Amino acid sequence: MAKHVNYRAALVALLWLWSPTAFAQWVTTEFDTVTRMTGEYRTFHQSIAIDEDGTLYAIWHNLIRSPRLDKIEISSKLAGGEWRQPVVIADSLVVAAIVRDAQTSVSHIFIRDQFNVFRLTHLYHIQRSLSETHIELVAVDSLRVSPHSVFIDRFGFLHVAWATEVSPAVFRIAYANNVNGQWQKEIVEPSDPGRFGAGSDPQIVITPRNDIVIAYVNRSFAGANTFLAIKKEGQSWQMDFVPFSGNDFGESFVDIATDSKSGLHVAVSGWEGEDLGGKNYYFFRSSDGSWQGPEELPESLAPISILIQTDRNDMPHVIWEKWAFFASGEIYYSYKDDNDNWHSQLIVDIGLREPVYPSFVIDAEGNGHLLMINYPVIRADTVHVVYMKSQSLVTGVSSQTSERAVPETFELSPSFPNPFSSSASMRYRLSAPVETVVQVFALSGELVTTISNTVQQPGEYAVRWNGKDHFEKEVSAGVYFIKLILVNSHGTQYRVAKTLKLD
Incomplete structure (x- = not known):
């Protein structure tokens, strides 16, 4: 597909390269048009x-x-x-x-x-x-629901959060997961008659220690505040308040990310004071529940959206879009330097009058990937979906140690025969003592059966699935996944073998 180069954005990135204060700056290495639509x-x-x-x-x-x-x-x-x-x-x-x-x-x-x-x-x-x-x-x-936030945990299960309207203009935060093979839904918040709306879409993350955390803005007659709903394994939901030093800040948008130590990085944007000047703030909540912040992000005038990601060094990276009375199309990247100071960089300036709705991820190498909407002319029938990539955003020495990562302690061979009609086997090799769990899942994500759950010593092993569920009933033909889960004191890891069952 042909590339669509935005020269204003490329010039902004080039000028930033000359800046003597740049540390982890965004340097655009790719600028592609994913699709063009006219009509x-x-x-x-x-x-x-x-x-x-x-x-x-x-x-x-x-x-x-x-x-x-x-x-x-x-x-x-x-x-x-x-x-x-x-x-x-x-x-x-x-x-x-x-x-x-x-x-x-x-x-x-x-x-x-x-x-x-x-x-x-x-x-x-x-x-x-x-x-x-x-x-x-x-x-x-x-009634109505907001867009969802989705997170996949280390076992491959899905967790979803959204704001649901329980009565006209009154919202509650809802949560669902498929951990037990079927979707289970619950309302997170306690009843609050004073609340009348969700200020932003809720955002969900699962920490390495398996805490479920939902960040959301609660709008009530008393104003707008940002909350975290936290559910530890085996416990009920607990609420925590994102602290602010003043009472004249009205939160509008929030995003959240976690790191290798189960710390929480929270980015909040909103309007402040009588002149309603927009601001972006960053907060950090350590795994013991203590807060740091607020830290104001530079150049954060009139934000209309905010996104946060953490890299392999547990450092935060923020993408946010600026709105200033029908002059959207400006996207900023904010980051911390080695001295813990924030910097903001204009990475896109396409002079639009429409929001660009950016999405943002960081890959394992530290490269930034941005997706956005571009209306190249001021007309309602032409739109481009545009992709940008930056060179590595990660600087400094990694703060993670081998104790925080799950070691590569096993090898997995494909299932055989594949496809199969009566039974399928899978071999694996362990290099250290570890607890292993072998489960079979349907394509829908439903748990079919657990084949084994035991502690095993180093060596080679084989497991066999007889094509039946946990009720010993033969399953129908189709695609299934045999999942080997490894659990030790350092964490959890899994491998999956895909197999096809015939009639």
Whole structure:
């Protein structure tokens, strides 16, 4: 696909290279147009994800005048390659979020459809592999729901958070997961009669010690505040308040990231004072619950969105979009230097009058990947989905030690025979004493059966699946995943073998 170069953005990046104060600056190395659309198009809710091998996945929602003509498209890009032709994966639905499971090469996409007459929203989960698409209903909420935030944990299970309207203009935070093989939903917040709306979409992360954390803005008659809902393993939800020194700051947007020590990095934007000047702030919550901040990000005038990621050194990186009375199209990158000082860099200035809805990820090498919407001319029927890549954003020496990472202590061979009709086997080798769990999952993500759960010594092992579920009932033909999970004092890791069962 032909590349679309934005010379203003490239010039901004080049000038930044000459700056003597640059540390981890954004340096654009790729600027591609993923897709171009001309006609009655409006594009919203785009998202980007990345595999361990560097393959990128972009997804977006196209609104084509009539909601009945809406469609969701996905495209992918191999490392060093071009973006592939987009594929339509759903019609008449609104995309919410995408996450990739690098172990199974499956895209997990959450979408919703809304019937405006009855104000009922149906939430769907799409699993798309290379050859198959599986759609299932997650939950049905009355009235409206916000876009979702999705996180995949170290076992490969999905966790989803969203704001649901329990009565007109009154929202609660909802949460669901498929840990038990079926979707389980619950309302996170206690009842609060004073609350009338969610100030932003909730954001969810799972820490390395398996804490579930949802960040959200609570709007009430008393003002707007940012909260964290935290659920530790085996405990109920607990609420924590993101501290602010003043009372005249109205939070509007929030994002959250975790690090290798289970610390929480929170970015909050909003409007401050009588002149409603926009500000961005950063907070850090350590694993013991203590807070640091607020730290104001430079150049943070009139933000309308904010995103935060952490790198392999546990350092925060923030992307945010500026809005100033019909003058959008400016995206800034904020980072900390080695002296713990914040810097902000203008990386995109395309002079739009429309929001660009950026999405942002950092890969294992520390490179930044940005996806955004570009209306190249001021007309409602032309839109581009644009991708930018920066060279490594990571500086300094890694703060992580081998104790924080799960060591490579096992090798896994493919299942055999594949395909199979009666039974399939899988061999693996361990180099250290470890607890192993072998489970079988259907393509839908449902747990079929647990084959073994035991502590094993170094050596070679083999397990066999007889093609039956935990009720000893033979399963139907189709694709299944045999997952080997390794658990030791350093953490958890898993490998997956894909197999096809025949009739």
